[in-house]
Amino acid sequence: MTNVERRRAITAEDLANIAVFAALTAALSVLPGIPxxxxxxxxxxxxxxxxxxxxxxxxxxxxxxxxxxxLVGLVGVPVFxxxxxxxxxxxxxxxxxxxxxxxxxxxxxxVAQWLIPAxxxxxxxxxxxxxxxxxxxxxxxxxxxxxxxxxIRVGGILGLVANARxxxxxxxxxxxxxxxxxxxxxVLAAVIAVGVHKAFxxxxxxx
Amino acid sequence: xSRGPDLFGSYVPGTSFLHRAPLWxxxxxxxxxxxxxxxxxSWPVPAALSALLLVSGSAAGVGAxxxxxxxxxALPVLVLLALYHVLTAGAAQAADVVLTIVVFLVLTRVLMxxxxxxxxxxxxxxxxxxxxxxxxxxxxxxxxxxLMLRSIPFIVGAVGELRDAVRARGLRPNPVVLVTPAVIAxxxxxxxxxxxxxxxxxD
Numbered sequence: 001m002t003n004v005e006r007r008r009a010i011t012a013e014d015l016a017n018i019a020v021f022a023a024l025t026a027a028l029s030v031l032p033g034i035p036x037x038x039x040x041x042x043x044x045x046x047x048x049x050x051x052x053x054x055x056x057x058x059x060x061x062x063x064x065x066x067x068x069x070x071l072v073g074l075v076g077v078p079v080f081x082x083x084x085x086x087x088x089x090x091x092x093x094x095x096x097x098x099x100x101x102x103x104x105x106x107x108x109x110x111v112a113q114w115l116i117p118a119x120x121x122x123x124x125x126x127x128x129x130x131x132x133x134x135x136x137x138x139x140x141x142x143x144x145x146x147x148x149x150x151x152i153r154v155g156g157i158l159g160l161v162a163n164a165r166x167x168x169x170x171x172x173x174x175x176x177x178x179x180x181x182x183x184x185x186x187v188l189a190a191v192i193a194v195g196v197h198k199a200f201x202x203x204x205x206x207x
Numbered sequence: 208x209s210r211g212p213d214l215f216g217s218y219v220p221g222t223s224f225l226h227r228a229p230l231w232x233x234x235x236x237x238x239x240x241x242x243x244x245x246x247x248x249s250w251p252v253p254a255a256l257s258a259l260l261l262v263s264g265s266a267a268g269v270g271a272x273x274x275x276x277x278x279x280x281a282l283p284v285l286v287l288l289a290l291y292h293v294l295t296a297g298a299a300q301a302a303d304v305v306l307t308i309v310v311f312l313v314l315t316r317v318l319m320x321x322x323x324x325x326x327x328x329x330x331x332x333x334x335x336x337x338x339x340x341x342x343x344x345x346x347x348x349x350x351x352x353x354l355m356l357r358s359i360p361f362i363v364g365a366v367g368e369l370r371d372a373v374r375a376r377g378l379r380p381n382p383v384v385l386v387t388p389a390v391i392a393x394x395x396x397x398x399x400x401x402x403x404x405x406x407x408x409x410d
Contacts, residue, residue, distance in 0.1 A: 012409045015347060016401035017394075019354035020362075024393045026355070027362040028386070045386070052390065068351055075327050076319050077356065082280050086315035087237065091244075091308050093284055164288055165304050188382050195387040200394050 014061055021057055021065040022072070025049040026079035046081045047152065047182050050101045051145040051189035054108030056196050063106035070098055096159015097152060104148035104155075108189075112144030137197075141190035149186050217276075217316075218323045223267040225321040230330045233318060240314060244307055250299060253306035257313050264317040277316040281308065328352055354400065365392045 028045035054062035069079060078085035080098065089098060153175060160171035244253050285305050292301035332349040339345065366389045373380050
């Protein structure tokens with residue numbers, strides 16, 4: 001492979017997108033939650049940012065962006081929810097959730113790409129427009145986010161079993177508390193991703 | 208009140224033994240603690256290690272307030288876990304579970320107090336050097352890390368401005384209304400950054 005001229009797998013634009021979306025995930029994780037609806041329960045945006053990164057950047061770049069976020073957080077920059085950070089997080093009960101984030105972004109991105117092939121064909125948004133007319137574009141992105149939701153559940157529950165030493169059944173019940181908020185965030189991430197795709201049809205097309 | 212995370216960490220310069228220890232020695236220390244805790248049969252091992260780290264950290268200048276800042280956010284979860292395990296399996300297991308988490312919280316405090324964050328980040332980029340084997344370039348990971356850290360203030364500022372704008376107009380803070388323009392500004396910022404990298408000969 002030495003004499004073969006090969007294009008970099010990660011271009012300058014990809015690298016910038018990965019770094020900036022890692023920063024977006026950090027910013028949305030540390031900002032105070034937004035009070036939602038009538039109940040006024042503050043909604044932290046950490047998992048929203050994870051789903052959104054996958055839906056906007058696609059599986060591969062989404063994975064790398066969130067992995068970069070997790071790496072920087074584990075080194076000690078306080079970018080996790082509540083300004084936490086550092087190696088100690090790995091021993092805590094939320095370790096499974098944090099380690100699942102990159103895979104959740106990947107799952108959301110790959111499922112969205114699979115359901116919306118135009119994102120690979122790069123046809124100038126024509127197929128996207130067709131999906132938008134039929135109203136299924138948002139639904140398909142929600143489906144992508146739900147794939148990420150499932151990955152976070154699996155990782156989070158395994159982390160609770162390993163670090164909090166809960167039996168599987170109790171870990172599942174503890175995790176259930178996060179379902180309503182995370183399901184809302186799946187829908188929100190899809191709605192926001194539709195807006196971003198409309199503003200930048202090109203970003204959805206490359207990979 | 209600052210809006211962004213404290214990107215400089217909690218490093219405090221000093222001349223203690225731990226401040227002067229090279230990064231590889233600290234990494235070996237962390238590895239040793241991890242192995243000891245993982246292999247430990249019960250709570251006295253993490254308890255002894257926590258005590259040891261508390262003493263050496265205090266000797267390196269970690270004050271009461273800094274210890275508290277590191278432990279306080281985890282406290283509610285630790286109390287819940289302790290209660291759960293006391294009720295289901297007894298005090299010994301509760302102590303084991305809680306102290307295992309505490310050891311690493313204390314360890315993190317000591318590491319962050321005695322090591323500048325840029326040094327830690329350089330160490331991680333070095334640890335990533337095996338990515339060469341799959342054709343990737345560890346230098347790019349370092350570049351991505353610094354681009355990310357440089358971008359956080361811009362994005363936190365963008366979201367904060369939108370929040371203020373929404374509040375000034377008396378609207379209810381709706382996540383879609385708040386986040387969509389922030390993400391669009393983020394993508395535009397990423398494109399400018401990508402163009403700037405390309406203009407400097409980055410392929």
